[in-house]
Amino acid sequence: MAALAIFLLIVFACLSAPLYARWAGVDPFLSTLDAVITIDGQDVPVMEQSTEGLGLGYTPLGPTWRLGNYFLGADNQGRDVMARMLYGGLNSLLISSAATVLTLILGTAAGLIAGYFGGVTDTVLSRFLDILWAFPIYLLAISLSIVTIAEGISIGPITIESGSLWLPVIIIGIVYVPYVARPIRGQVLALRNSEFVMAAINLGVPGPRILWRDILPNITTTLIVFVPLMMALNMLTESALSFLSIGVQPPDASWGTIIQDGQALLYTRPLVALAPGIAIAVSVMALNVFGDGLRDALDPRSKVRLGRD
Amino acid sequence: MIYPILRRLGQMLFVMFGISVIVFLIFFATPGADPAARIAGRNAAPEVLEAVRHSFGFDRPLYVQYALMMKKIFITGDLTSFVNRGWKVVPAVLDSIPITLSLVFGAAVLWVVFSIIIGVAAAATRNSWLDRLLMALGLLGISMPVYWLGEVMNLITQSRYHDTWLFSWVPPLGYKNFSDDPKGWFLTLVIPWITLAILYIGIYGRVLRAAIIESMQEDYIRTARAKGLSETRILLRHALRTSLIAFVTLFGLDFGALVGGSALLTEVVFGLQGIGKLTYDALQSLDLPMIMATVMYASMFVVIANAVVDFVYILLDPRVKTS
Numbered sequence: 001m002a003a004l005a006i007f008l009l010i011v012f013a014c015l016s017a018p019l020y021a022r023w024a025g026v027d028p029f030l031s032t033l034d035a036v037i038t039i040d041g042q043d044v045p046v047m048e049q050s051t052e053g054l055g056l057g058y059t060p061l062g063p064t065w066r067l068g069n070y071f072l073g074a075d076n077q078g079r080d081v082m083a084r085m086l087y088g089g090l091n092s093l094l095i096s097s098a099a100t101v102l103t104l105i106l107g108t109a110a111g112l113i114a115g116y117f118g119g120v121t122d123t124v125l126s127r128f129l130d131i132l133w134a135f136p137i138y139l140l141a142i143s144l145s146i147v148t149i150a151e152g153i154s155i156g157p158i159t160i161e162s163g164s165l166w167l168p169v170i171i172i173g174i175v176y177v178p179y180v181a182r183p184i185r186g187q188v189l190a191l192r193n194s195e196f197v198m199a200a201i202n203l204g205v206p207g208p209r210i211l212w213r214d215i216l217p218n219i220t221t222t223l224i225v226f227v228p229l230m231m232a233l234n235m236l237t238e239s240a241l242s243f244l245s246i247g248v249q250p251p252d253a254s255w256g257t258i259i260q261d262g263q264a265l266l267y268t269r270p271l272v273a274l275a276p277g278i279a280i281a282v283s284v285m286a287l288n289v290f291g292d293g294l295r296d297a298l299d300p301r302s303k304v305r306l307g308r309d
Numbered sequence: 310m311i312y313p314i315l316r317r318l319g320q321m322l323f324v325m326f327g328i329s330v331i332v333f334l335i336f337f338a339t340p341g342a343d344p345a346a347r348i349a350g351r352n353a354a355p356e357v358l359e360a361v362r363h364s365f366g367f368d369r370p371l372y373v374q375y376a377l378m379m380k381k382i383f384i385t386g387d388l389t390s391f392v393n394r395g396w397k398v399v400p401a402v403l404d405s406i407p408i409t410l411s412l413v414f415g416a417a418v419l420w421v422v423f424s425i426i427i428g429v430a431a432a433a434t435r436n437s438w439l440d441r442l443l444m445a446l447g448l449l450g451i452s453m454p455v456y457w458l459g460e461v462m463n464l465i466t467q468s469r470y471h472d473t474w475l476f477s478w479v480p481p482l483g484y485k486n487f488s489d490d491p492k493g494w495f496l497t498l499v500i501p502w503i504t505l506a507i508l509y510i511g512i513y514g515r516v517l518r519a520a521i522i523e524s525m526q527e528d529y530i531r532t533a534r535a536k537g538l539s540e541t542r543i544l545l546r547h548a549l550r551t552s553l554i555a556f557v558t559l560f561g562l563d564f565g566a567l568v569g570g571s572a573l574l575t576e577v578v579f580g581l582q583g584i585g586k587l588t589y590d591a592l593q594s595l596d597l598p599m600i601m602a603t604v605m606y607a608s609m610f611v612v613i614a615n616a617v618v619d620f621v622y623i624l625l626d627p628r629v630k631t632s
Contacts, residue, residue: 131328243574280453
């Protein structure tokens with residue numbers, strides 16, 4: 001429960017991102033190389049000109065530890081890192097939760113259909129899932145990202161622009177489908193042969209109704225257990241893709257892109273890269289602890305294990 | 310015994326074929342933009358586009374395109390980059406493989422040794438403060454992004470504490486060939502190995518602890534106790550041994566996946582010119598032929614590695630032989 005509380009705290013902090021930016025009077029997406037702020041009555045430039053060499057290099061402001069005034073310092077565009085952290089966190093949370101929903105929907109649908117209808121349908125779907133399962137997650141995600149990143153994607157009437165947050169959502173949502181579909185299929189297969197389902201089939205209840213009324217309620221526990229663990233996994237995947245510059249696109253931010261921005265400043269202003277990493281680690285750990293607790297409480301015999309990638 | 314091996318071999322070939330088809334479809338048939346324009350890179354000249362169309366056979370049916378792609382990647386190896394004009398990507402990929410393997414093997418040794426120590430220690434001192442501490446640390450290891458951990462390691466060993474006695478031996482980032490400079494090879498890889506291993510020590514320590522605790526409930530453990538064996542002997546010779554079966558299967562899965570996942574990110578952070586760094590650089594310049602080659606080679610390697618582990622498993626586990 002403490003884990004859930006910590007996670008919710010992070011969620012609320014990120015939700016307040018626009019409020020924070022307005023209160024602090026900063027635009028986290030606009031590069032402000034010549035801004036000057038006032039600390040203790042002294043004017044301090046956000047980007048300090050280097051005194052070494054030709055004097056062309058700039059060092060961004062370090063952390064001021066004053067809330068609302070470059071608390072964590074500035075990045076190499078002179079933007080407020082704290083404000084970007086909150087906005088980035090919002091994107092990270094949105095993407096990982098939307099991808100979780102997508103994975104669960106697709107995975108449940110595939111698992112239900114394969115497990116319930118059996119026969120050729122099951123063979124085809126299961127073999128396809130086997131292939132996806134054997135395809136290393138990051139390689140699949142990289143392939144999907146690189147072809148969609150420049151031009152976006154359009155399938156029939158649906159067009160997703162490049163740079164849209166939906167791209168990482170769809171990519172992460174797809175790559176983890178077998179992780180959900182395979183265990184669900186196993187459960188559905190077992191339920192399919194249970195007495196109450198047999199009875200319903202013999203009574204002539206139509207298939208879709210059996211799936212909806214008899215089988216789905218029996219796998220909801222498993223699905224609920226999946227949610228926090230899946231979110232933790234998605235959050236790590238999203239940040240890794242963004243770090244590789246194929247996730248969230250600038251000027252948008254996510255914790256992964258901020259770590260990448262911070263890489264160039266690692267030795268001079270380490271906090272730019274450190275802070276988002278700590279945020280990811282704390283959120284993921286909270287989700288994992290909560291997920292483990294939830295599983296022990298709801299489904300103690302299950303062997304569901306995520307986190308293989 | 311020959312039958313399960315043949316079966317697994319068939320399954321492996323099927324999966325390899327399936328993955329190659331998926332890669333092909335992703336790169337050549339994703340709707341939204343002209344695939345030739347994607348492959349040629351940003352702002353390609355019309356003659357380059359025309360050359361791409363011709364060499365990949367875009368005017369011919371899909372199966373011919375598939376065959377052409379496979380031929381370029383695996384048989385003739387003459388897939389060229391259009392971003393770095395004329396650069397042959399397959400030799401570049403092949404050259405980078407030893408670097409990635411050095412990274413992954415070293416990390417695997419560390420993670421196996423340390424996760425067994427941690428798993429056994431935690432299981433032996435079950436529910437004590439040591440067990441709780443080890444498991445909490447394991448969870449932390451799982452929760453940290455591996456590339457971020459790599460940056461923290463760099464910050465500590467390359468910058469902040471580089472001048473102290475503890476880290477003054479750490480060489481600058483980069484890779485040294487084993488054949489040229491074995492000591493340099495080892496020293497440059499120590500920190501990347503540790504970084505990569507930390508993630509997996511966490512996972513495996515936790516899994517092994519759970520497996521040992523579960524096997525301690527088994528009847529044969531009770532028999533061993535009844536025979537008057539010491540607790541240490543029971544733990545190490547009986548409980549750990551059976552628990553390692555689960556460990557080995559998991560290891561096969563992760564070892565392969567590591568090549569195509571975390572190792573990629575680790576290479577980027579530590580500037581090791583392996584297959585991951587190659588992929589990363591190609592991602593920055595939108596160099597699709599390079600990505601095609603790295604993805605294809607890395608995923609084929611993963612599939613083969615998984616199959617090899619299964620073969621070993623079939624040879625080791627007597628239950629598979631009889632079934």
